[in-house]
Amino acid sequence: MRQGLICDARRDYGTRTLNFSTDKDIQAVADVEQLQQDYLARIADADLAALEEIRIAALGKQGAITGLLKTLGGMSAEERQDQGPRINGAREAVTAAIAARKDALESEVLNARLASEAIDLTLPVAPSPQGSVHPVAQVMDELAEIFADLGFAVATGPEIESGWYNFTALNMPETHPARAMHDTFYFPDRNAAGEEMLLRTHTSPVQIRTMMGQKPPIRIIAPGRTYRSDSDATHTPMFHQVEGLVIDKGITMAHLKWTLETFVKAFFERDDIVLRLRPSYFPFTEPSAEVDVGFTVEKGKRVIGGDPTGPNGGWMEILGSGMVNPKVIEHCGLDPDEWQGFAFGCGIDRLAMLKYGMDDLRAFFDGDLRWLKHYGFSSLDVPTLSGGVSA
Ligand code: PHE
Numbered sequence: 001m002r003q004g005l006i007c008d009a010r011r012d013y014g015t016r017t018l019n020f021s022t023d024k025d026i027q028a029v030a031d032v033e034q035l036q037q038d039y040l041a042r043i044a045d046a047d048l049a050a051l052e053e054i055r056i057a058a059l060g061k062q063g064a065i066t067g068l069l070k071t072l073g074g075m076s077a078e079e080r081q082d083q084g085p086r087i088n089g090a091r092e093a094v095t096a097a098i099a100a101r102k103d104a105l106e107s108e109v110l111n112a113r114l115a116s117e118a119i120d121l122t123l124p125v126a127p128s129p130q131g132s133v134h135p136v137a138q139v140m141d142e143l144a145e146i147f148a149d150l151g152f153a154v155a156t157g158p159e160i161e162s163g164w165y166n167f168t169a170l171n172m173p174e175t176h177p178a179r180a181m182h183d184t185f186y187f188p189d190r191n192a193a194g195e196e197m198l199l200r201t202h203t204s205p206v207q208i209r210t211m212m213g214q215k216p217p218i219r220i221i222a223p224g225r226t227y228r229s230d231s232d233a234t235h236t237p238m239f240h241q242v243e244g245l246v247i248d249k250g251i252t253m254a255h256l257k258w259t260l261e262t263f264v265k266a267f268f269e270r271d272d273i274v275l276r277l278r279p280s281y282f283p284f285t286e287p288s289a290e291v292d293v294g295f296t297v298e299k300g301k302r303v304i305g306g307d308p309t310g311p312n313g314g315w316m317e318i319l320g321s322g323m324v325n326p327k328v329i330e331h332c333g334l335d336p337d338e339w340q341g342f343a344f345g346c347g348i349d350r351l352a353m354l355k356y357g358m359d360d361l362r363a364f365f366d367g368d369l370r371w372l373k374h375y376g377f378s379s380l381d382v383p384t385l386s387g388g389v390s391a
């Protein structure tokens with residue numbers, strides 16, 4: 001029906017030259033206004049396709065309003081002055097209404113598209129993370145966090161080492177009996193420089209690499225994999241250690257003891273932990289001390305902390321340590337009269353077992369998903385001193 005009206009309008013105004021004289025004049029003016037209103041009404045509820053039809057019908061080459069505009073040329077100046085603004089007004093009103101409606105329709109379409117294609121950025125990337133962080137990785141993160149707070153950087157070294165870094169530089173020459181004690185995995189071939197090659201038996205070669213590679217003062221920890229030919233419930237051929245090394249001026253055993261106490265208390269998150277230093281021997285430290293930590297038995301389980309001299313208490317060894325042997329400092333090209341330091345080495349797997357209550361080390365490396373599900377940590381739990389180092 002609407003379409004019909006437009007066609008009528010085109011027939012009436014698009015092709016006829018209006019002859020403005022009194023009655024007809026009034027009629028034409030009324031028609032222009034009527035025409036404009038009709039168009040505006042149609043535009044108001046047109047969709048995009050209908051809008052284009054209306055535009056062609058009104059303003060196209062053969063359009064009704066275009067036709068009216070053409071009649072202006074045949075009018076007297078007076079008529080034109082009267083009719084010009086009306087016809088032009090209709091053209092402007094219809095043009096503006098079409099543009100506004102088009103804008104509104106287009107943003108409606110865009111809004112609908114945006115709403116239907118929306119991505120909810122507040123949703124977690126993986127709502128249920130798959131897999132878990134292995135307790136060893138978790139403990140390494142905890143160690144890095146605790147020691148970073150004490151001013152220690154994390155250092156690393158290769159797992160395939162030469163005999164020089166793993167033994168000789170650490171004051172264990174080829175004939176030294178301690179070399180045999182390490183149950184070392186040797187490679188069948190020597191390296192290009194003719195050195196024997198092996199899987200590092202401890203993280204101590206990182207001490208050497210660090211002292212040779214950077215100027216003191218030095219404060220590092222070096223966590224990583226280590227290897228010895230040994231296997232039972234508490235030993236696996238591959239295991240993890242963390243090395244600590246401080247080289248500075250005027251360093252004493254007191255610094256060592258304070259650092260270890262601070263570390264152990266932060267790691268086990270208890271203040272009532274006591275350490276006992278027992279004289280020991282390592283070729284690369286002098287004097288050397290093995291460090292025991294006090295435990296108490298709670299509900300049949302050993303728990304770090306409490307009174308080790310009480311009825312439920314005892315001591316267990318957790319690490320080896322000592323003052324860096326002056327010979328080692330010298331091997332690294334430093335003057336032992338100027339620089340002193342302490343070092344310690346600690347089994348990470350054992351720390352994890354003590355803190356998180358596993359009792360068979362072999363399960364750490366079986367890759368059993370049930371074990372990992374039970375003992376693993378969420379990847380979103382990052383240890384922080386402020387939020388708690390354990391998950
Ligand atoms: N490297 C020693 C070990 O594996 C531990 C240790 C490190 C002892 C540093 C003293 C100083 O048993």
